[in-house]
Amino acid sequence: MLRYSLTRLASLTASLLVASLVIFLVLEVVPGDPAAFMLGLEADPETVAALRRALGLDAPAPVRYLDWLGGMLRGEFGLSYTYKVPVAELIADRLWISLPLALYALALSTLIAFPAGIVAAARRGGPADLAVMGTTQLGIAIPNFWFAMILVLIFAIKLRLFSAGGFPGWGDPLAAMKALTLPAIALALPQASILARIMRSSLIETLQEDYIRTARAKGLTPAQALWRHALRNALIPVLTIIGMQFSFLIAGAIIIENVFFLPGLGRLVFQAITQRDLMVVKNVAMLLVLAITLVTFAVDLAYAAVDPRLRRR
Amino acid sequence: MMRRANLLAGALLSGLFVLAALASFLWTPHDVTQIAVPMKLRPPSAEHWFGTDQLGRDIFSMVMVGARISIAVAIVAVGLGMIAGVPLGLAAAARRGGWLDELIMRGNDLVFAFPAILVAILITAVFGPGAVNAILAIGIFNIPVFARLTRGAALGLWTREFCMAARVAGKGAARISVEHILPNIASLLIVQGTIQFSLGILAEAGLAYVGLGAQPPTPSWGRMLAEAQTLTAIAPHIAIFPGLAIVAMVLGLNLLGDGLRDLLDPRLSRVAA
Numbered sequence: 001m002l003r004y005s006l007t008r009l010a011s012l013t014a015s016l017l018v019a020s021l022v023i024f025l026v027l028e029v030v031p032g033d034p035a036a037f038m039l040g041l042e043a044d045p046e047t048v049a050a051l052r053r054a055l056g057l058d059a060p061a062p063v064r065y066l067d068w069l070g071g072m073l074r075g076e077f078g079l080s081y082t083y084k085v086p087v088a089e090l091i092a093d094r095l096w097i098s099l100p101l102a103l104y105a106l107a108l109s110t111l112i113a114f115p116a117g118i119v120a121a122a123r124r125g126g127p128a129d130l131a132v133m134g135t136t137q138l139g140i141a142i143p144n145f146w147f148a149m150i151l152v153l154i155f156a157i158k159l160r161l162f163s164a165g166g167f168p169g170w171g172d173p174l175a176a177m178k179a180l181t182l183p184a185i186a187l188a189l190p191q192a193s194i195l196a197r198i199m200r201s202s203l204i205e206t207l208q209e210d211y212i213r214t215a216r217a218k219g220l221t222p223a224q225a226l227w228r229h230a231l232r233n234a235l236i237p238v239l240t241i242i243g244m245q246f247s248f249l250i251a252g253a254i255i256i257e258n259v260f261f262l263p264g265l266g267r268l269v270f271q272a273i274t275q276r277d278l279m280v281v282k283n284v285a286m287l288l289v290l291a292i293t294l295v296t297f298a299v300d301l302a303y304a305a306v307d308p309r310l311r312r313r
Numbered sequence: 314m315m316r317r318a319n320l321l322a323g324a325l326l327s328g329l330f331v332l333a334a335l336a337s338f339l340w341t342p343h344d345v346t347q348i349a350v351p352m353k354l355r356p357p358s359a360e361h362w363f364g365t366d367q368l369g370r371d372i373f374s375m376v377m378v379g380a381r382i383s384i385a386v387a388i389v390a391v392g393l394g395m396i397a398g399v400p401l402g403l404a405a406a407a408r409r410g411g412w413l414d415e416l417i418m419r420g421n422d423l424v425f426a427f428p429a430i431l432v433a434i435l436i437t438a439v440f441g442p443g444a445v446n447a448i449l450a451i452g453i454f455n456i457p458v459f460a461r462l463t464r465g466a467a468l469g470l471w472t473r474e475f476c477m478a479a480r481v482a483g484k485g486a487a488r489i490s491v492e493h494i495l496p497n498i499a500s501l502l503i504v505q506g507t508i509q510f511s512l513g514i515l516a517e518a519g520l521a522y523v524g525l526g527a528q529p530p531t532p533s534w535g536r537m538l539a540e541a542q543t544l545t546a547i548a549p550h551i552a553i554f555p556g557l558a559i560v561a562m563v564l565g566l567n568l569l570g571d572g573l574r575d576l577l578d579p580r581l582s583r584v585a586a
Contacts, residue, residue: 011419011422014419015419015422015423015426018423019423019426019427022423023435026435026436026438026439027435027438027439029439030438030439137564137567137568138560138564140563140567141511141559141560141561141563141564141567142556142560142563143515143518143519143522143556143559143560143563144519145518145519145522145538146518146538146552146556146559146560149538149541149542149545149552149556150552150553150556152545153545153546153549153552157545157546247425247426247428248428250428251428251429251430251431254430254431254434254523255430255519255522255523258522258523259542269434270434270523270524273434273437273438276438278438281434281435281438285431285434285435288428288431289426289427289431292425292426292428293426296422296425296426
C-alpha cells in the first residue's frame with residue numbers, strides 16, 4: 001500500500017508540474033503587456049518599464065516560470081493586475097463560496113442518488129425502477145444552467161421563496177446557505193441522475209453474486225441480504241464516481257455562479273478574462289487543476305485501500 | 314421491445330433536429346436577422362410558434378438555425394476526439410506497458426484534470442471567444458475518452474485467438490490493429506461517439522451561455538438563454554424554448570446511444586451502464 005501510494009504521489013507531482021507548464025506556456029503567448037494595460041493608454045513608457053521590472057515581467061520566461069512555482073509553494077500567487085491586491089487574497093475570499101457550493105451540491109446529489117438507486121435496484125423492473133430510470137434519463141439531458149434559470153423562475157420570481165441571486169456573506173450562515181440552495185440543486189441534478197444510475201446498476205450486478213445467494217439460503221430476507229451484504233460491495237464503483245464528479249461540480253460551478261451572480265471563483269475567472277487579468281486566470285486555473293488532481297488522488301488511494309487487487313497495476 | 318423503442322424514439326428525436334438544422338439553410342418561418350422591436354417579447358402564437366425575443370425575432374426560426382452551430386461544434390469536437398484518441402489507444406494497447414502506453418495514459422490523466430470549461434477559458438484568454446474555441450475545448454476533452462476506451466477494448470482483443478493467428482501469419486502490430494482490432498471495436502466507438510455527441514451539445518450550450526462559444530449574430534441555443542436570463546420574469550417563453558430544444562436533442566442522442574448499444578452489442582449494456 002505504501003509503495004502504491006508513493007508511486008501515485010510521484011505521478012501526481014509529475015502531472016501537476018506538466019499542468020503548470022501547460023498553463024504557463026498558454027498564457028505566455030497571450031498578446032499584450034500587462035504593465036501597459038495596468039497603467040492605461042496615456043502612461044509614460046518609463047513608468048511602464050519600471051512597473052514591468054517591479055512585477056518581474058522583464059525576466060526571461062524560465063525564470064518567471066520558476067518564480068511562479070516557488071511563489072505558489074510559499075502560498076504567494078502574485079499581484080492581480082486589475083484589483084492590485086494579492087491574488088491569494090482574492091482566491092481565498094472566493095473559495096469560501098465555491099467550495100461550500102460544490103460540497104453542498106455533492107451532498108445533495110448523494111442524498112438523492114443513494115435512495116433512488118437502491119430502490120430502483122431492489123424493485124428492478126417495477127414502477128419505482130421505471131420512474132427512477134425515466135427521471136434520471138431526463139436529468140442527464142437537462143443543462144444545469146437552464147435548470148438553474150427555471151428554478152429561479154419558479155422559486156424566486158413566481159413563489160418568492162428564494163432570492164434570484166447574489167450572496168449575503170457568511171455573517172448569517174442560514175441566509176448564506178439559503179442563497180446557495182438553488183445553485184446547489186441546479187448543480188446536483190445531473191450528477192444525482194448519473195450517480196443514481198450507477199448505484200442501481202452496481203447494486204443489480206452485486207445482487208447476482210454467489211454470496212448473496214448464500215446469504216439468502218442462510219435465511220436472510222432479500223432486504224437483509226441487500227443491506228448487510230450487497231450494498232457495501234456495490235458502493236465501491238459508486239465512490240469512484242463521486243470522486244470523479246467533483247471535477248464536474250467544479251466545472252459546473254463556474255457556469256452556475258454566473259447564473260446566480262455568486263461572487264465565487266467562476267465569476268472571478270470570467271471577470272479576470274474580460275479584464276485580461278492573466279495573473280488571476282493563471283492561478284485560478286492552476287488551483288482548479290490542483291483541486292481536481294488531489295481529489296482523484298484521494299479517491300485512488302481510498303479505492304486501493306478497499307480493494308487490494310488495484311494496488312498492482 | 315423496450316430497447317427498440319429507445320432506438321426509434323432517439324433516432325426520431327435527434328433526426329428531427331438534424332433535419333431542422335439542414336432545413337434552416339433553405340427555409341425558416343421568419344428571417345432570423347429581421348429585427349422588429351415593436352413585435353418584441355410576444356408570447357407563442359400562430360404567427361410565431363415559440364413567440365418572439367427581445368428584438369422581435371422569431372424564436373422558432375432561431376432555434377432551427379441554432380441547431381446548426383450546436384450540431385456542428387459537437388460533431389467536429391467528437392470527430393477530433395476520435396481521430397486523435399483512437400490511434401493513440403490502439404498504439405497504447407499494441408505496446409502494452411511500453412513507454413508509449415505509459416506516456417499516453419499519463420497524458421490522459423493530465424487532460425482529465427482540465428475540465429472543458431477551463432480549457433475554453435485558457436484558449437479564450439489567448440485568442441478571444443469564438444466557436445472554434447468551443448470545438449477545441451470539447452475536442453481536447455474527448456481525446457482521452459476515446460483513447461482510454463480504445464485501449465481498454467483493444468487490450469481484451471489482443472489476447473484472442475484471431476489476433477494470435479494474425480501475428481503467427483506474420484502481420485505487424487499496426488496492421489493487426491487496423492485490420493482486426495478496429496473493426497471489432499467499431500460498434501463500441503459508435504455508441505460512445507453518440508454519447509459524447511450529446512455531452513458535446515451540452516458543453517457547447519454551456520460555453521455559449523457564458524460567452525465562450527459562437528459570437529453574435531450567429532444564433533446559438535446557449536446564447537439565446539444567456540440573453541433571455543434577465544427577461545424571464547416578463548417573458549418566460551424566451552428562456553423555455555431554447556432550453557427545451559437542448560433537452561430534447563440531448564435526450565434523443567442518449568436514447569439513440571442506448572438503443573444502438575443494445576442493437577450492436579448486447580454484451581456492452583452491462584459494462585457501460
